[in-house]
């Protein structure tokens with residue numbers, strides 16, 4: 001069951017929920033859905049990786065299930081876990097029941113705690129599974145993901161194999177803090193999200209920051225472009241462009257002059273050395 005009928009329709013549907021795509025994004029999302037493959041989205045911070053998954057969910061009325069990755073994430077947090085406390089209580093209440101009977105009693109559905117991966121696989125309704133910041137998890141988690149994402153099934157020794165009734169639309173994001181394994185990449189479609197073109201960034205600001213003047217937006221996006229061209233530690237992201245637009249609006253400013261840029265640079269550049277460089281190179285001093 002496909003969510004989208006063409007790349008054009010992806011673009012339209014996502015724009016409807018406030019996410020502006022370009023050709024590459026719309027086409028890759030369409031293909032991931034059509035081929036039933038997970039979509040791996042890589043790119044710098046704040047370019048809309050996580051937001052893409054949220055937008056797909058919103059645009060298709062699907063439920064978003066999120067697995068946030070971090071160091072130390074394990075199977076019990078990602079897949080499923082037995083509810084030990086409840087099992088213990090059940091054992092205590094078992095009286096003179098035989099162990100075999102008790103064993104069967106405590107390893108069933110009632111004592112299972114499902115975590116995001118299992119939850120996403122077992123749903124009947126449209127689901128977007130967001131595996132966020134995959135590169136932050138330990139390598140072992142990739143093994144687990146491989147298993148789940150190749151066959152869309154999970155084996156629980158006590159219960160047997162649970163196969164997906166309906167494949168979720170899977171989005172994995174990564175900042176490329178470390179390389180993901182080739183085996184995992186092979187199972188995914190790959191999308192590299194970079195900073196947007198000035199045109200798309202302008203449209204994003206106009207749609208996300210209602211009330212902002214078109215001329216100011218042009219100025220803002222051009223300045224952001226200039227900042228990104230500098231050799232700095234951290235280039236401003238789309239999220240920061242939007243913050244900057246909101247800042248100017250809150251200050252009631254309708255033009256971005258040197259004074260304003262200097263006074264509000266902290267919204268977009270968060271390293272003192274980057275700010276100093278910007279002041280020098282953009283001749284704001």
Ligand SMILES: Nc1ncnc2c1ncn2[C@@H]1O[C@H](COP(=O)(O)OP(=O)(O)OP(=O)(O)O)[C@@H](O)[C@H]1O
Pocket residue numbers: 018019020021044045046047048049050051052173175204208238239242
């Ligand atoms: N294409 C877009 N259309 C509209 N808004 C966008 C778009 N891309 C990014 N944004 C805005 O930028 C913000 C930041 O995006 P998001 O949180 O998805 O970044 P990210 O790539 O996941 O960053 P990180 O790597 O830090 O998690 C979003 O909340 C959204 O407001």
Ligand SMILES: [Mg+2]
Pocket residue numbers: 049050051132173
């Ligand atoms: Mg993110």
